[in-house]
Amino acid sequence: MNSETLVWWDMDSCPVPASYDASLVGPSIHLALEKLGYRGPVTITAVGKLKHTSEDVLRAISSTGITVKYDPLSRYDSFSDEVESWQLRNPAPASIMLIADSSLFDLWSRDLRSLQKERYNTLLVYRSAPPKKAPKLVTSAKWRWKSLLKEAMASDGKLEAKRQILQEKRSKRSFVCTLCYAAWRSVEKFAGHLQCLDHEVKKFETAIDTDCLDNLDQEMMEKELEELECFLKEEAKLYRRTKVTTKLVKRASILLAKKIQWEELKKKLKERDQLASQGKHERWKEFEGMKKRKFVNEGAESSRQKKMRLG
Ligand SMILES: [Zn+2]
Incomplete structure:
Protein backbone atom coordinates (compact mmCIF):
# COMPACT_ATOMS: atom_id res chain seq x y z
CA MET A 1 0.00 0.00 0.00
CA ASN A 2 1.63 3.24 -1.14
CA SER A 3 -1.07 5.76 -0.17
CA GLU A 4 -0.76 8.09 2.83
CA THR A 5 -1.45 7.15 6.47
CA LEU A 6 -2.67 9.68 8.98
CA VAL A 7 -1.76 8.81 12.57
CA TRP A 8 -3.77 10.45 15.37
CA TRP A 9 -2.11 9.92 18.73
CA ASP A 10 -4.02 10.87 21.89
CA MET A 11 -1.19 11.61 24.30
CA ASP A 12 -3.47 11.96 27.33
CA SER A 13 -4.69 8.37 27.21
CA CYS A 14 -1.55 6.87 25.64
CA PRO A 15 1.46 8.81 27.00
CA VAL A 16 5.08 7.95 26.28
CA PRO A 17 5.96 5.25 28.87
CA ALA A 18 8.21 6.68 31.61
CA SER A 19 11.31 4.68 30.74
CA TYR A 20 10.89 4.99 26.95
CA ASP A 21 12.97 7.31 24.74
CA ALA A 22 10.37 9.69 23.29
CA SER A 23 12.37 10.18 20.07
CA LEU A 24 11.70 6.50 19.25
CA VAL A 25 7.90 6.82 19.23
CA GLY A 26 7.77 8.17 15.66
CA PRO A 27 10.17 5.53 14.27
CA SER A 28 8.28 2.77 16.14
CA ILE A 29 4.99 3.79 14.51
CA HIS A 30 6.66 3.93 11.07
CA LEU A 31 8.15 0.45 11.55
CA ALA A 32 4.82 -1.06 12.72
CA LEU A 33 3.14 0.28 9.58
CA GLU A 34 5.94 -0.84 7.26
CA LYS A 35 5.80 -4.34 8.71
CA LEU A 36 2.20 -4.60 7.48
CA GLY A 37 3.08 -3.25 4.04
CA TYR A 38 2.02 0.40 4.51
CA ARG A 39 4.84 2.09 2.64
CA GLY A 40 3.29 5.46 1.75
CA PRO A 41 3.96 8.78 3.51
CA VAL A 42 3.00 8.93 7.21
CA THR A 43 1.71 12.05 8.99
CA ILE A 44 1.67 11.80 12.78
CA THR A 45 -0.18 14.25 15.04
CA ALA A 46 0.17 14.00 18.82
CA VAL A 47 -2.68 15.68 20.67
CA GLY A 48 -3.22 16.36 24.37
CA LYS A 49 -3.44 18.71 27.31
CA LEU A 50 0.34 18.21 27.69
CA LYS A 51 0.01 18.88 31.42
CA HIS A 52 2.57 16.33 32.53
CA THR A 53 4.73 16.30 29.39
CA SER A 54 8.14 17.88 29.89
CA GLU A 55 9.82 20.14 27.35
CA ASP A 56 12.45 17.42 26.74
CA VAL A 57 9.78 14.87 25.82
CA LEU A 58 8.07 17.36 23.49
CA ARG A 59 11.39 18.11 21.80
CA ALA A 60 12.19 14.42 21.40
CA ILE A 61 8.75 13.58 19.99
CA SER A 62 8.86 16.36 17.41
CA SER A 63 12.45 15.60 16.38
CA THR A 64 11.15 12.79 14.16
CA GLY A 65 8.53 14.93 12.37
CA ILE A 66 5.56 14.48 14.72
CA THR A 67 3.33 17.55 15.03
CA VAL A 68 2.41 18.26 18.65
CA LYS A 69 -0.97 19.90 19.32
CA TYR A 70 -2.13 21.41 22.58
CA ASP A 71 -5.86 20.71 22.80
CA PRO A 72 -7.66 20.87 26.15
CA LEU A 73 -11.14 20.71 24.64
CA SER A 74 -13.29 18.20 22.86
CA ARG A 75 -11.03 15.56 21.40
CA TYR A 76 -13.95 14.59 19.18
CA ASP A 77 -14.04 17.98 17.40
CA SER A 78 -10.29 18.10 17.13
CA PHE A 79 -10.16 14.66 15.51
CA SER A 80 -13.07 15.35 13.13
CA ASP A 81 -11.55 18.64 11.93
CA GLU A 82 -8.16 17.07 11.30
CA VAL A 83 -9.59 14.07 9.45
CA GLU A 84 -11.88 16.26 7.35
CA SER A 85 -9.07 18.47 6.08
CA TRP A 86 -6.78 15.44 5.60
CA GLN A 87 -9.46 13.66 3.51
CA LEU A 88 -9.61 16.60 1.10
CA ARG A 89 -5.92 16.12 0.37
CA ASN A 90 -6.01 12.31 0.49
CA PRO A 91 -8.89 10.65 -1.36
CA ALA A 92 -9.45 6.92 -0.65
CA PRO A 93 -7.84 4.48 -0.57
CA ALA A 94 -5.71 5.76 2.30
CA SER A 95 -5.32 4.78 5.96
CA ILE A 96 -5.94 6.23 9.40
CA MET A 97 -4.20 4.91 12.48
CA LEU A 98 -5.62 5.88 15.87
CA ILE A 99 -3.73 5.59 19.13
CA ALA A 100 -6.11 6.09 22.06
CA ASP A 101 -8.10 4.68 24.91
CA SER A 102 -11.07 2.50 23.93
CA SER A 103 -13.51 5.13 25.25
CA LEU A 104 -12.34 7.44 22.48
CA PHE A 105 -12.91 4.76 19.86
CA ASP A 106 -16.50 4.59 21.11
CA LEU A 107 -16.75 8.35 20.68
CA TRP A 108 -15.30 8.22 17.18
CA SER A 109 -17.04 4.99 16.08
CA ARG A 110 -19.61 6.70 13.85
CA ASP A 111 -16.92 8.71 12.04
CA LEU A 112 -14.74 5.64 11.71
CA ARG A 113 -17.58 3.62 10.22
CA SER A 114 -18.33 6.30 7.63
CA LEU A 115 -14.61 6.49 6.78
CA GLN A 116 -14.58 2.74 6.24
CA LYS A 117 -17.60 3.00 3.94
CA GLU A 118 -15.59 5.49 1.90
CA ARG A 119 -12.79 2.86 1.58
CA TYR A 120 -10.37 4.25 4.16
CA ASN A 121 -8.46 1.61 6.20
CA THR A 122 -8.57 2.06 9.95
CA LEU A 123 -5.80 0.78 12.20
CA LEU A 124 -6.38 0.90 15.95
CA VAL A 125 -3.84 1.07 18.75
CA TYR A 126 -5.45 0.52 22.18
CA ARG A 127 -3.98 1.70 25.44
CA SER A 128 -4.71 -1.69 26.95
CA ALA A 129 -6.67 -4.69 25.66
CA PRO A 130 -9.73 -3.87 23.50
CA PRO A 131 -12.88 -3.94 25.68
CA LYS A 132 -15.26 -6.91 25.42
CA LYS A 133 -17.95 -4.59 24.11
CA ALA A 134 -15.75 -2.99 21.45
CA PRO A 135 -17.47 -0.83 18.80
CA LYS A 136 -18.28 -2.83 15.69
CA LEU A 137 -15.39 -1.69 13.56
CA VAL A 138 -13.73 -3.60 10.78
CA THR A 139 -10.11 -2.80 11.45
CA SER A 140 -7.21 -3.61 9.20
CA ALA A 141 -4.91 -4.05 12.20
CA LYS A 142 -4.89 -3.77 16.01
CA TRP A 143 -2.13 -3.26 18.54
CA ARG A 144 -1.64 -2.50 22.19
CA TRP A 145 0.26 0.75 22.66
CA LYS A 146 3.08 -0.59 24.82
CA SER A 147 3.44 -3.76 22.72
CA LEU A 148 3.82 -1.70 19.55
CA LEU A 149 6.67 0.27 21.16
CA LYS A 150 8.24 -2.87 22.63
CA GLU A 151 8.14 -4.78 19.33
CA ALA A 152 9.93 -1.93 17.56
CA MET A 153 12.69 -2.01 20.20
CA ALA A 154 13.34 -5.63 19.26
CA SER A 155 13.85 -4.85 15.57
CA ASP A 156 17.67 -4.81 15.74
CA GLY A 157 19.22 -1.75 14.10
CA LYS A 158 16.11 -0.83 12.11
CA LEU A 159 14.68 1.49 14.76
CA GLU A 160 17.84 3.57 15.09
CA ALA A 161 18.21 3.79 11.29
CA LYS A 162 14.58 4.92 11.00
CA ARG A 163 15.11 7.59 13.65
CA GLN A 164 18.07 9.00 11.76
CA ILE A 165 16.14 9.18 8.48
CA LEU A 166 13.16 10.87 10.15
CA GLN A 167 15.29 13.36 12.08
CA GLU A 168 16.97 14.46 8.85
CA LYS A 169 13.59 14.97 7.16
CA ARG A 170 12.00 16.96 10.02
CA SER A 171 9.12 19.16 8.87
CA LYS A 172 8.55 22.82 9.75
CA ARG A 173 6.18 24.26 12.39
CA SER A 174 5.79 21.31 14.68
CA PHE A 175 3.95 22.80 17.69
CA VAL A 176 0.38 24.02 17.56
CA CYS A 177 -1.97 25.62 20.10
CA THR A 178 -5.51 24.81 18.93
CA LEU A 179 -7.00 27.32 21.36
CA CYS A 180 -5.06 30.31 20.08
CA TYR A 181 -4.70 29.11 16.44
CA ALA A 182 -0.92 29.58 16.55
CA ALA A 183 2.07 27.43 15.56
CA TRP A 184 5.79 27.39 16.41
CA ARG A 185 8.88 25.60 15.29
CA SER A 186 10.71 25.95 18.57
CA VAL A 187 9.64 23.97 21.63
CA GLU A 188 10.89 26.76 23.93
CA LYS A 189 8.55 29.30 22.31
CA PHE A 190 5.67 26.81 22.41
CA ALA A 191 6.27 26.00 26.10
CA GLY A 192 6.56 29.74 26.79
CA HIS A 193 3.22 30.29 25.04
CA LEU A 194 1.48 27.64 27.16
CA GLN A 195 2.57 29.63 30.23
CA CYS A 196 1.82 33.11 28.90
CA LEU A 197 -1.01 35.33 30.08
CA ASP A 198 -2.92 35.47 26.79
CA HIS A 199 -3.05 31.68 26.61
ZN1 LIG B 1 -2.68 29.10 23.31
Missing part, protein backbone atom coordinates in the same frame (compact mmCIF):
# COMPACT_ATOMS: atom_id res chain seq x y z
CA GLU A 200 -4.07 31.42 30.26
CA VAL A 201 -6.92 33.89 29.69
CA LYS A 202 -8.04 32.07 26.54
CA LYS A 203 -8.02 28.76 28.40
CA PHE A 204 -10.08 30.22 31.20
CA GLU A 205 -12.57 31.87 28.82
CA THR A 206 -13.06 28.61 26.93
CA ALA A 207 -13.70 26.60 30.10
CA ILE A 208 -16.12 28.92 31.86
CA ASP A 209 -18.67 31.66 31.13
CA THR A 210 -16.62 34.69 32.17
CA ASP A 211 -19.53 37.13 31.60
CA CYS A 212 -21.37 35.26 34.31
CA LEU A 213 -18.33 35.52 36.63
CA ASP A 214 -18.12 39.26 35.92
CA ASN A 215 -21.67 39.69 37.18
CA LEU A 216 -21.04 37.92 40.49
CA ASP A 217 -20.38 39.86 43.68
CA GLN A 218 -17.33 38.36 45.38
CA GLU A 219 -18.08 39.73 48.85
CA MET A 220 -21.59 38.38 48.73
CA MET A 221 -20.31 35.00 47.56
CA GLU A 222 -17.84 34.83 50.44
CA LYS A 223 -20.59 35.67 52.91
CA GLU A 224 -22.94 33.07 51.45
CA LEU A 225 -20.23 30.41 51.58
CA GLU A 226 -19.51 31.24 55.21
CA GLU A 227 -23.21 30.89 56.08
CA LEU A 228 -23.43 27.60 54.22
CA GLU A 229 -20.40 26.24 56.09
CA CYS A 230 -21.97 27.23 59.44
CA PHE A 231 -25.19 25.54 58.41
CA LEU A 232 -23.25 22.42 57.42
CA LYS A 233 -21.64 22.26 60.88
CA GLU A 234 -25.02 22.60 62.59
CA GLU A 235 -26.53 20.02 60.29
CA ALA A 236 -23.69 17.60 61.01
CA LYS A 237 -24.37 17.91 64.74
CA LEU A 238 -28.07 17.17 64.29
CA TYR A 239 -28.21 14.59 61.53
CA ARG A 240 -26.10 11.82 60.11
CA ARG A 241 -26.82 12.65 56.46
CA THR A 242 -25.46 16.01 55.32
CA LYS A 243 -25.03 15.25 51.64
CA VAL A 244 -27.13 18.12 50.26
CA THR A 245 -25.35 20.89 52.15
CA THR A 246 -21.95 19.34 51.48
CA LYS A 247 -22.72 19.48 47.78
CA LEU A 248 -23.87 23.10 48.02
CA VAL A 249 -20.72 24.10 49.94
CA LYS A 250 -18.55 22.33 47.37
CA ARG A 251 -20.30 24.03 44.46
CA ALA A 252 -20.14 27.46 46.10
CA SER A 253 -16.45 27.15 46.95
CA ILE A 254 -15.59 26.05 43.38
CA LEU A 255 -17.47 29.02 41.96
CA LEU A 256 -15.80 31.40 44.40
CA ALA A 257 -12.36 29.99 43.52
CA LYS A 258 -13.10 30.54 39.80
CA LYS A 259 -14.26 34.08 40.50
CA ILE A 260 -11.04 34.85 42.42
CA GLN A 261 -8.91 33.27 39.67
CA TRP A 262 -10.71 35.30 36.99
CA GLU A 263 -10.32 38.57 38.92
CA GLU A 264 -6.58 37.85 39.30
CA LEU A 265 -6.23 37.19 35.57
CA LYS A 266 -8.04 40.45 34.77
CA LYS A 267 -5.75 42.30 37.17
CA LYS A 268 -2.67 40.84 35.43
CA LEU A 269 -4.07 41.79 32.01
CA LYS A 270 -4.64 45.34 33.22
CA GLU A 271 -1.12 45.49 34.64
CA ARG A 272 0.33 44.27 31.36
CA ASP A 273 -1.68 46.77 29.30
CA GLN A 274 -0.50 49.55 31.59
CA LEU A 275 3.14 48.49 31.21
CA ALA A 276 2.67 48.24 27.44
CA SER A 277 1.15 51.71 27.24
CA GLN A 278 4.16 53.04 29.19
CA GLY A 279 6.47 51.31 26.72
CA LYS A 280 7.82 48.90 29.34
CA HIS A 281 7.54 45.75 27.22
CA GLU A 282 10.92 44.55 28.43
CA ARG A 283 9.76 44.33 32.06
CA TRP A 284 6.79 42.24 31.02
CA LYS A 285 8.96 39.95 28.90
CA GLU A 286 11.15 39.43 31.93
CA PHE A 287 8.08 38.44 33.94
CA GLU A 288 6.97 35.94 31.26
CA GLY A 289 10.56 34.60 31.03
CA MET A 290 10.56 33.86 34.75
CA LYS A 291 7.39 31.84 34.36
CA LYS A 292 8.89 29.89 31.47
CA ARG A 293 11.90 28.87 33.52
CA LYS A 294 9.49 27.63 36.17
CA PHE A 295 7.83 25.43 33.53
CA VAL A 296 11.18 23.88 32.52
CA ASN A 297 11.99 23.07 36.13
CA GLU A 298 8.56 21.55 36.69
CA GLY A 299 9.11 19.28 33.66
CA ALA A 300 12.50 18.16 34.96
CA GLU A 301 11.04 17.50 38.36
CA SER A 302 8.19 15.41 37.05
CA SER A 303 10.49 13.12 35.06
CA ARG A 304 12.69 12.79 38.14
CA GLN A 305 9.66 11.90 40.22
CA LYS A 306 8.62 9.32 37.62
CA LYS A 307 12.07 7.72 37.79
CA MET A 308 11.87 7.60 41.58
CA ARG A 309 8.48 5.94 41.36
CA LEU A 310 9.81 3.33 38.96
CA GLY A 311 13.03 2.75 40.84
Whole structure:
Protein backbone atom coordinates (compact mmCIF):
# COMPACT_ATOMS: atom_id res chain seq x y z
CA MET A 1 0.00 0.00 0.00
CA ASN A 2 1.63 3.24 -1.14
CA SER A 3 -1.07 5.76 -0.17
CA GLU A 4 -0.76 8.09 2.83
CA THR A 5 -1.45 7.15 6.47
CA LEU A 6 -2.67 9.68 8.98
CA VAL A 7 -1.76 8.81 12.57
CA TRP A 8 -3.77 10.45 15.37
CA TRP A 9 -2.11 9.92 18.73
CA ASP A 10 -4.02 10.87 21.89
CA MET A 11 -1.19 11.61 24.30
CA ASP A 12 -3.47 11.96 27.33
CA SER A 13 -4.69 8.37 27.21
CA CYS A 14 -1.55 6.87 25.64
CA PRO A 15 1.46 8.81 27.00
CA VAL A 16 5.08 7.95 26.28
CA PRO A 17 5.96 5.25 28.87
CA ALA A 18 8.21 6.68 31.61
CA SER A 19 11.31 4.68 30.74
CA TYR A 20 10.89 4.99 26.95
CA ASP A 21 12.97 7.31 24.74
CA ALA A 22 10.37 9.69 23.29
CA SER A 23 12.37 10.18 20.07
CA LEU A 24 11.70 6.50 19.25
CA VAL A 25 7.90 6.82 19.23
CA GLY A 26 7.77 8.17 15.66
CA PRO A 27 10.17 5.53 14.27
CA SER A 28 8.28 2.77 16.14
CA ILE A 29 4.99 3.79 14.51
CA HIS A 30 6.66 3.93 11.07
CA LEU A 31 8.15 0.45 11.55
CA ALA A 32 4.82 -1.06 12.72
CA LEU A 33 3.14 0.28 9.58
CA GLU A 34 5.94 -0.84 7.26
CA LYS A 35 5.80 -4.34 8.71
CA LEU A 36 2.20 -4.60 7.48
CA GLY A 37 3.08 -3.25 4.04
CA TYR A 38 2.02 0.40 4.51
CA ARG A 39 4.84 2.09 2.64
CA GLY A 40 3.29 5.46 1.75
CA PRO A 41 3.96 8.78 3.51
CA VAL A 42 3.00 8.93 7.21
CA THR A 43 1.71 12.05 8.99
CA ILE A 44 1.67 11.80 12.78
CA THR A 45 -0.18 14.25 15.04
CA ALA A 46 0.17 14.00 18.82
CA VAL A 47 -2.68 15.68 20.67
CA GLY A 48 -3.22 16.36 24.37
CA LYS A 49 -3.44 18.71 27.31
CA LEU A 50 0.34 18.21 27.69
CA LYS A 51 0.01 18.88 31.42
CA HIS A 52 2.57 16.33 32.53
CA THR A 53 4.73 16.30 29.39
CA SER A 54 8.14 17.88 29.89
CA GLU A 55 9.82 20.14 27.35
CA ASP A 56 12.45 17.42 26.74
CA VAL A 57 9.78 14.87 25.82
CA LEU A 58 8.07 17.36 23.49
CA ARG A 59 11.39 18.11 21.80
CA ALA A 60 12.19 14.42 21.40
CA ILE A 61 8.75 13.58 19.99
CA SER A 62 8.86 16.36 17.41
CA SER A 63 12.45 15.60 16.38
CA THR A 64 11.15 12.79 14.16
CA GLY A 65 8.53 14.93 12.37
CA ILE A 66 5.56 14.48 14.72
CA THR A 67 3.33 17.55 15.03
CA VAL A 68 2.41 18.26 18.65
CA LYS A 69 -0.97 19.90 19.32
CA TYR A 70 -2.13 21.41 22.58
CA ASP A 71 -5.86 20.71 22.80
CA PRO A 72 -7.66 20.87 26.15
CA LEU A 73 -11.14 20.71 24.64
CA SER A 74 -13.29 18.20 22.86
CA ARG A 75 -11.03 15.56 21.40
CA TYR A 76 -13.95 14.59 19.18
CA ASP A 77 -14.04 17.98 17.40
CA SER A 78 -10.29 18.10 17.13
CA PHE A 79 -10.16 14.66 15.51
CA SER A 80 -13.07 15.35 13.13
CA ASP A 81 -11.55 18.64 11.93
CA GLU A 82 -8.16 17.07 11.30
CA VAL A 83 -9.59 14.07 9.45
CA GLU A 84 -11.88 16.26 7.35
CA SER A 85 -9.07 18.47 6.08
CA TRP A 86 -6.78 15.44 5.60
CA GLN A 87 -9.46 13.66 3.51
CA LEU A 88 -9.61 16.60 1.10
CA ARG A 89 -5.92 16.12 0.37
CA ASN A 90 -6.01 12.31 0.49
CA PRO A 91 -8.89 10.65 -1.36
CA ALA A 92 -9.45 6.92 -0.65
CA PRO A 93 -7.84 4.48 -0.57
CA ALA A 94 -5.71 5.76 2.30
CA SER A 95 -5.32 4.78 5.96
CA ILE A 96 -5.94 6.23 9.40
CA MET A 97 -4.20 4.91 12.48
CA LEU A 98 -5.62 5.88 15.87
CA ILE A 99 -3.73 5.59 19.13
CA ALA A 100 -6.11 6.09 22.06
CA ASP A 101 -8.10 4.68 24.91
CA SER A 102 -11.07 2.50 23.93
CA SER A 103 -13.51 5.13 25.25
CA LEU A 104 -12.34 7.44 22.48
CA PHE A 105 -12.91 4.76 19.86
CA ASP A 106 -16.50 4.59 21.11
CA LEU A 107 -16.75 8.35 20.68
CA TRP A 108 -15.30 8.22 17.18
CA SER A 109 -17.04 4.99 16.08
CA ARG A 110 -19.61 6.70 13.85
CA ASP A 111 -16.92 8.71 12.04
CA LEU A 112 -14.74 5.64 11.71
CA ARG A 113 -17.58 3.62 10.22
CA SER A 114 -18.33 6.30 7.63
CA LEU A 115 -14.61 6.49 6.78
CA GLN A 116 -14.58 2.74 6.24
CA LYS A 117 -17.60 3.00 3.94
CA GLU A 118 -15.59 5.49 1.90
CA ARG A 119 -12.79 2.86 1.58
CA TYR A 120 -10.37 4.25 4.16
CA ASN A 121 -8.46 1.61 6.20
CA THR A 122 -8.57 2.06 9.95
CA LEU A 123 -5.80 0.78 12.20
CA LEU A 124 -6.38 0.90 15.95
CA VAL A 125 -3.84 1.07 18.75
CA TYR A 126 -5.45 0.52 22.18
CA ARG A 127 -3.98 1.70 25.44
CA SER A 128 -4.71 -1.69 26.95
CA ALA A 129 -6.67 -4.69 25.66
CA PRO A 130 -9.73 -3.87 23.50
CA PRO A 131 -12.88 -3.94 25.68
CA LYS A 132 -15.26 -6.91 25.42
CA LYS A 133 -17.95 -4.59 24.11
CA ALA A 134 -15.75 -2.99 21.45
CA PRO A 135 -17.47 -0.83 18.80
CA LYS A 136 -18.28 -2.83 15.69
CA LEU A 137 -15.39 -1.69 13.56
CA VAL A 138 -13.73 -3.60 10.78
CA THR A 139 -10.11 -2.80 11.45
CA SER A 140 -7.21 -3.61 9.20
CA ALA A 141 -4.91 -4.05 12.20
CA LYS A 142 -4.89 -3.77 16.01
CA TRP A 143 -2.13 -3.26 18.54
CA ARG A 144 -1.64 -2.50 22.19
CA TRP A 145 0.26 0.75 22.66
CA LYS A 146 3.08 -0.59 24.82
CA SER A 147 3.44 -3.76 22.72
CA LEU A 148 3.82 -1.70 19.55
CA LEU A 149 6.67 0.27 21.16
CA LYS A 150 8.24 -2.87 22.63
CA GLU A 151 8.14 -4.78 19.33
CA ALA A 152 9.93 -1.93 17.56
CA MET A 153 12.69 -2.01 20.20
CA ALA A 154 13.34 -5.63 19.26
CA SER A 155 13.85 -4.85 15.57
CA ASP A 156 17.67 -4.81 15.74
CA GLY A 157 19.22 -1.75 14.10
CA LYS A 158 16.11 -0.83 12.11
CA LEU A 159 14.68 1.49 14.76
CA GLU A 160 17.84 3.57 15.09
CA ALA A 161 18.21 3.79 11.29
CA LYS A 162 14.58 4.92 11.00
CA ARG A 163 15.11 7.59 13.65
CA GLN A 164 18.07 9.00 11.76
CA ILE A 165 16.14 9.18 8.48
CA LEU A 166 13.16 10.87 10.15
CA GLN A 167 15.29 13.36 12.08
CA GLU A 168 16.97 14.46 8.85
CA LYS A 169 13.59 14.97 7.16
CA ARG A 170 12.00 16.96 10.02
CA SER A 171 9.12 19.16 8.87
CA LYS A 172 8.55 22.82 9.75
CA ARG A 173 6.18 24.26 12.39
CA SER A 174 5.79 21.31 14.68
CA PHE A 175 3.95 22.80 17.69
CA VAL A 176 0.38 24.02 17.56
CA CYS A 177 -1.97 25.62 20.10
CA THR A 178 -5.51 24.81 18.93
CA LEU A 179 -7.00 27.32 21.36
CA CYS A 180 -5.06 30.31 20.08
CA TYR A 181 -4.70 29.11 16.44
CA ALA A 182 -0.92 29.58 16.55
CA ALA A 183 2.07 27.43 15.56
CA TRP A 184 5.79 27.39 16.41
CA ARG A 185 8.88 25.60 15.29
CA SER A 186 10.71 25.95 18.57
CA VAL A 187 9.64 23.97 21.63
CA GLU A 188 10.89 26.76 23.93
CA LYS A 189 8.55 29.30 22.31
CA PHE A 190 5.67 26.81 22.41
CA ALA A 191 6.27 26.00 26.10
CA GLY A 192 6.56 29.74 26.79
CA HIS A 193 3.22 30.29 25.04
CA LEU A 194 1.48 27.64 27.16
CA GLN A 195 2.57 29.63 30.23
CA CYS A 196 1.82 33.11 28.90
CA LEU A 197 -1.01 35.33 30.08
CA ASP A 198 -2.92 35.47 26.79
CA HIS A 199 -3.05 31.68 26.61
CA GLU A 200 -4.07 31.42 30.26
CA VAL A 201 -6.92 33.89 29.69
CA LYS A 202 -8.04 32.07 26.54
CA LYS A 203 -8.02 28.76 28.40
CA PHE A 204 -10.08 30.22 31.20
CA GLU A 205 -12.57 31.87 28.82
CA THR A 206 -13.06 28.61 26.93
CA ALA A 207 -13.70 26.60 30.10
CA ILE A 208 -16.12 28.92 31.86
CA ASP A 209 -18.67 31.66 31.13
CA THR A 210 -16.62 34.69 32.17
CA ASP A 211 -19.53 37.13 31.60
CA CYS A 212 -21.37 35.26 34.31
CA LEU A 213 -18.33 35.52 36.63
CA ASP A 214 -18.12 39.26 35.92
CA ASN A 215 -21.67 39.69 37.18
CA LEU A 216 -21.04 37.92 40.49
CA ASP A 217 -20.38 39.86 43.68
CA GLN A 218 -17.33 38.36 45.38
CA GLU A 219 -18.08 39.73 48.85
CA MET A 220 -21.59 38.38 48.73
CA MET A 221 -20.31 35.00 47.56
CA GLU A 222 -17.84 34.83 50.44
CA LYS A 223 -20.59 35.67 52.91
CA GLU A 224 -22.94 33.07 51.45
CA LEU A 225 -20.23 30.41 51.58
CA GLU A 226 -19.51 31.24 55.21
CA GLU A 227 -23.21 30.89 56.08
CA LEU A 228 -23.43 27.60 54.22
CA GLU A 229 -20.40 26.24 56.09
CA CYS A 230 -21.97 27.23 59.44
CA PHE A 231 -25.19 25.54 58.41
CA LEU A 232 -23.25 22.42 57.42
CA LYS A 233 -21.64 22.26 60.88
CA GLU A 234 -25.02 22.60 62.59
CA GLU A 235 -26.53 20.02 60.29
CA ALA A 236 -23.69 17.60 61.01
CA LYS A 237 -24.37 17.91 64.74
CA LEU A 238 -28.07 17.17 64.29
CA TYR A 239 -28.21 14.59 61.53
CA ARG A 240 -26.10 11.82 60.11
CA ARG A 241 -26.82 12.65 56.46
CA THR A 242 -25.46 16.01 55.32
CA LYS A 243 -25.03 15.25 51.64
CA VAL A 244 -27.13 18.12 50.26
CA THR A 245 -25.35 20.89 52.15
CA THR A 246 -21.95 19.34 51.48
CA LYS A 247 -22.72 19.48 47.78
CA LEU A 248 -23.87 23.10 48.02
CA VAL A 249 -20.72 24.10 49.94
CA LYS A 250 -18.55 22.33 47.37
CA ARG A 251 -20.30 24.03 44.46
CA ALA A 252 -20.14 27.46 46.10
CA SER A 253 -16.45 27.15 46.95
CA ILE A 254 -15.59 26.05 43.38
CA LEU A 255 -17.47 29.02 41.96
CA LEU A 256 -15.80 31.40 44.40
CA ALA A 257 -12.36 29.99 43.52
CA LYS A 258 -13.10 30.54 39.80
CA LYS A 259 -14.26 34.08 40.50
CA ILE A 260 -11.04 34.85 42.42
CA GLN A 261 -8.91 33.27 39.67
CA TRP A 262 -10.71 35.30 36.99
CA GLU A 263 -10.32 38.57 38.92
CA GLU A 264 -6.58 37.85 39.30
CA LEU A 265 -6.23 37.19 35.57
CA LYS A 266 -8.04 40.45 34.77
CA LYS A 267 -5.75 42.30 37.17
CA LYS A 268 -2.67 40.84 35.43
CA LEU A 269 -4.07 41.79 32.01
CA LYS A 270 -4.64 45.34 33.22
CA GLU A 271 -1.12 45.49 34.64
CA ARG A 272 0.33 44.27 31.36
CA ASP A 273 -1.68 46.77 29.30
CA GLN A 274 -0.50 49.55 31.59
CA LEU A 275 3.14 48.49 31.21
CA ALA A 276 2.67 48.24 27.44
CA SER A 277 1.15 51.71 27.24
CA GLN A 278 4.16 53.04 29.19
CA GLY A 279 6.47 51.31 26.72
CA LYS A 280 7.82 48.90 29.34
CA HIS A 281 7.54 45.75 27.22
CA GLU A 282 10.92 44.55 28.43
CA ARG A 283 9.76 44.33 32.06
CA TRP A 284 6.79 42.24 31.02
CA LYS A 285 8.96 39.95 28.90
CA GLU A 286 11.15 39.43 31.93
CA PHE A 287 8.08 38.44 33.94
CA GLU A 288 6.97 35.94 31.26
CA GLY A 289 10.56 34.60 31.03
CA MET A 290 10.56 33.86 34.75
CA LYS A 291 7.39 31.84 34.36
CA LYS A 292 8.89 29.89 31.47
CA ARG A 293 11.90 28.87 33.52
CA LYS A 294 9.49 27.63 36.17
CA PHE A 295 7.83 25.43 33.53
CA VAL A 296 11.18 23.88 32.52
CA ASN A 297 11.99 23.07 36.13
CA GLU A 298 8.56 21.55 36.69
CA GLY A 299 9.11 19.28 33.66
CA ALA A 300 12.50 18.16 34.96
CA GLU A 301 11.04 17.50 38.36
CA SER A 302 8.19 15.41 37.05
CA SER A 303 10.49 13.12 35.06
CA ARG A 304 12.69 12.79 38.14
CA GLN A 305 9.66 11.90 40.22
CA LYS A 306 8.62 9.32 37.62
CA LYS A 307 12.07 7.72 37.79
CA MET A 308 11.87 7.60 41.58
CA ARG A 309 8.48 5.94 41.36
CA LEU A 310 9.81 3.33 38.96
CA GLY A 311 13.03 2.75 40.84
ZN1 LIG B 1 -2.68 29.10 23.31
